[in-house]
Amino acid sequence: MAYDYKAIEQKWQKHWAKEQTFKARQPQDFTGEPKPPFYVLDMFPYPSGAGLHVGHPLGYIASDIYARYKRHSGYNVLHPQGYDSFGLPAEQYAIQTGQHPAKTTETNIKRYREQLDKIGFSFDWSREVRTSDPKYYKWTQWIFIQLFESWYDEAAQKSKPISDLVQMFEKEGNSGVQAVCNDDTAEFSAEDWNAFSEDEKEQHLLNYRLTYLAETEVNWCPALGTVLANDEIVNGVSERGGHPVVRKKMKQWSMRISAFAERLLSGLDDLDWSESLKETQKNWIGKSVGALVKFPILSFPKGEENTKSGYMTGSNNSYLLLEKAKENRNHPTEAEKALWTQLRGKKLSGYKFKQQHLIGDYIADFVCLSKSLVIEVDGGYHNETKEYDEESTEFLNSKGFEVIRFKNEEVIGNIDEVLEQIQNKLDSLPSYKKNQTSKTSEASIDKKPLSLGEGQGERTISAFTTRPDTIFGVSFITLAPEHDLVSEITTPEQREAVDTYVKAAARRSERERMADVKSITGVFTGAFAEHPLTHKPIPIWIGDYVLASYGTGAVMAVPCGDQRDHDFAKHFDIPIPNVFEGIDISEEAYTDKTNATKIANSDFLNGLGVLEAIPKAIKALADMGAGDKKINYRLRDAVFSRQRYWGEPFPVYYVNDLPKMIAEQHLPLELPEVEKYLPTEDGAPPLGRATDWAWDTEANQVVSNVKIDHKSVFPLELNTMPGWAGSSWYLFRYMEEQNNRDQHIASEEALNYWKNVDLYIGGSEHATGHLLYSRFWTKFLNDRGVLPVEEPFKKLINQGMILGESAFVYRWNLNVRGDNSKTIFVSKSIIDKSIERGINLIDYSEAFASQVYNILDGDQLISSKTQISHFSPLHVDVSLVNTSNQLDIEGLKKIKPEFKDAHFITNEDGKFLVSREVEKMSKSKFNVVNPDDVCEEYGADSLRLYEMFLGPIEQAKPWNTAGLSGVHNFLKKLWKLYSSQDPSQGGESDFQISNQPASKESLKTLHKTIKKVTQDIEDFSFNTSVSTFMICVNELTQQKCNSREILEPLAVLISPYAPHIAEELWEGLGHSEGISEVDYPLFEEKHLKEDSKTYPISFNGKMRFTMDLSLDLSKDDIEEIVMADERTQKQLEGRTPKKVIIVPGKIVNIVG
């Protein structure tokens, strides 16, 4: 009986479907203790119209092998499949054809399923999910509502119900609340809160909700009519279709994923994912540790100092005031000096004072910032008028400062008395309350009363830096052109230049900016900021190398330590102070962060390495209120709205423009019908075309738009959710059976039993999208007690791409006098040989020339030495080319009518050869191999084995159809091992199985195989296990083994890889129960025990010959035997070895 793979595969596929062989059991289905669970999942497929090519099933086959292996090993395996069925392609198709996307999606799914079924996967289809099914997206909407009803507690690092936050606001306002919120969140007290109207409260709460509506700059793709997430843009154009993307402000739903940045980062450590994938996520989250430094703005225009009369002319003169203060500090009166000595030493229970500190337009003699206390010493040569004193006291009081004044004589005469007074005053004053509402420490610095700059009534520029140790190297500040302060600080002289630059920068698309990395552009604003430590003025520039969206949109430029700053400084002739000891920075910046290099020209940082200097610099800045440690993340909040039809509707309606959630019990809110899938004429999303898209809050149902009265009937949200909404939680849906899905995502029992995905396999293209978002949602749902786990996918394997081998024919670009329109293709080998010989193509051979002249029909050929550029390569369908690269010319003419009159010049043997090149598999390259065809020609088991045999699962590799015959032959050999070896015996059941004990040799072969294959499967090294099977079958064939003792375990061993043939063989062995849950064979060491070993005998490390020696021999015995051997003597040629290395059981090496 021959191996009839078609009949066998059909038979078992039907059997599995009918018996529901691979249905996973729920914990309650077990009578006793449930089997341990194991969850194997493939990345959610999007059912595209193109169907599967051989690259797609690679991961499915690997996961299927693992799932089947785990079933043999006693696990209750969950191995489901379903469809991510909302998405752009179906919608694009709908726009073009008017067909409802649900319909195309359905057709595509059907085709997908047919293809999948042919490969014999052990999917539990009873649990299938589709994201576009209302029963499914009901829960996507439900999760959205949970996010809306939650805020993020920064102290606890946990999402919590928004009602908790409301209670806190009622009691204490938002000043003491450590919550993640929008940057522009205003401060309010409990009284403020309680006085707010409901709408105002709602407005404020939106700043805290984990999904919120906000005016955001988005990536708008006009061609697709929708916004795109950052990970949907590749090189400045849309990932799908390659359309241009522009920045645009829109009101959008966003997800506060940035709140989870730290957890998403640290959580990676415990995941069994590839390093490169973790790395990609790390980069995407982009954590940088550094400091936020505040630079007071001295917007007094340069060069105008002398035109202003004095320093009391307004608020725009702090530059001069600072100079004055500095002067005062350097020349204190005697009394000031005495008091400062006391205050500076922190003699007053640690209170910190500043001397000659600028507050608004006034210079205070001493100030304690933390208590808002000013101490003035009157008299001496820093004398001021009485009016001035009163005026200043009034001003300082208005700014929240207490002022106490002492006379010169008091200070000098009785300093203890003065100090005591100050101490008492300090004790009686309340400390400022640290404001912790804000998301960043930047904002909390802002809110400290009287931090540097603010106390001067001036604004500051905050800049994030990872190198606070180089603070003394700052020689300018660069703002992003979009920075809010730009228009405010620009001096009249510079206004025109700045405006022109800002406008030009805004017009430049992302793409242009990207293409033009090299050119250095920027403009001076005319304004200056004060260096917080040296108090020197530093110029403020704008430049588009600074990104508005990263950090604060401002850079403190350290040209000696940052290459971009260096380039900028050089280009605009800005000084480049050097703060590195013994480093030449004249040509380029010194960016190394080695601790060995010491800081120089930096006051108190001199002589320190980076590691010591950074904390010291931060401390100094913090002490002055001019900066603080800061952790910055690149990860932005994710825009969640799409101006699309084919996605989940938001369960949201609007009252007074404020979003309200539809109550859970009325979900799902189903997608309405529209007559066209395009945006409306006035630019609203497609849902704006729906006639019935309003929410009746009394009847709790969707009603006609005409009923909108803004009293009980309100408009519904017109955006839909993005693709990642449904795919961020689907893994948990599979944990519940179809019938029990109404009341929850999955039952608590099921969630606790299955927990999370043990093995997840898919492509690496989802590294930052799907995999990050689903981790985010899982953490959130875990916080809120919905899920028992923190992470969705414990182990993840990225399958490599299978590449296609494209085939090219070469069209000769004829150069003739006369008719130039003839199409001539030349066999590749002729071209190659002719180039190799360096001749004119026409001189290749006489036969060739006569063919050509025949075709040319009298036209004259202008010929020159053959070059590859004389030919145009054209992709031809790989199905027309055989494994010897020979083209089916007639076949090509049939499917490409434009070549029906073309001429093909063949080799002498009549063959026409193509050239091949490895490229990505794609329709446009005509190199797609369809798994259906492979199943037809070789069978599913062959396809499965070959895909695994190609190479390591994670590696990209080309598909070569020729290789299939190898694995197919192997299956035939395997079959022969079980069935009659002698074809003359024939008959019905011709399995020739012996019940006699197996030979020692065969047992060894079997157990060697068990050991290796089991190890390989655990290591996901499927390619080597296939070769192990081949070796095993080759050996058993050699041994003429037909013993049941061997063949039964072998069938089980191979069943994860080639399940159809394994079932058939198992049945042939006389079993009525299927093979899928038969115990995995046990490895027994004893069968591998050898008593001798073939030793390689090496001389100076080079193997010369081998010797079979008993393993019982001692080192000395071995040496004796080896040295006695004549081959050894021959190698030594009479020399005496210096040394003999013997590793028993391994090797003998003779040195000498």
Place this chain on the structure above:
RNA sequence: GCUCGGAUGGUGGAAUUGGUAGACACGUUGGACUUAAAAUCCAAUGACCAUUGCGGUCGUGCGGGUUCAAGUCCCGCUCCGAGUACCA
């Protein structure tokens, strides 16, 4: 630029803690069977030299090093792939 992978015959790829480099398969060549083809089976197949037999030399991207012994470990490069990018 940065980060992470990778480089082994004509091809896909093996090689566990450093211990017989090239397993297994494809392809190629020769042979058997056959009227013939297909299928099947057998043999050879890293390169070079020798071939009358024995055999010898060189070989894992390049240059060094450690070691009795290096594809494997260390140092320095080259090239290829992927991701990411004015990220301060």
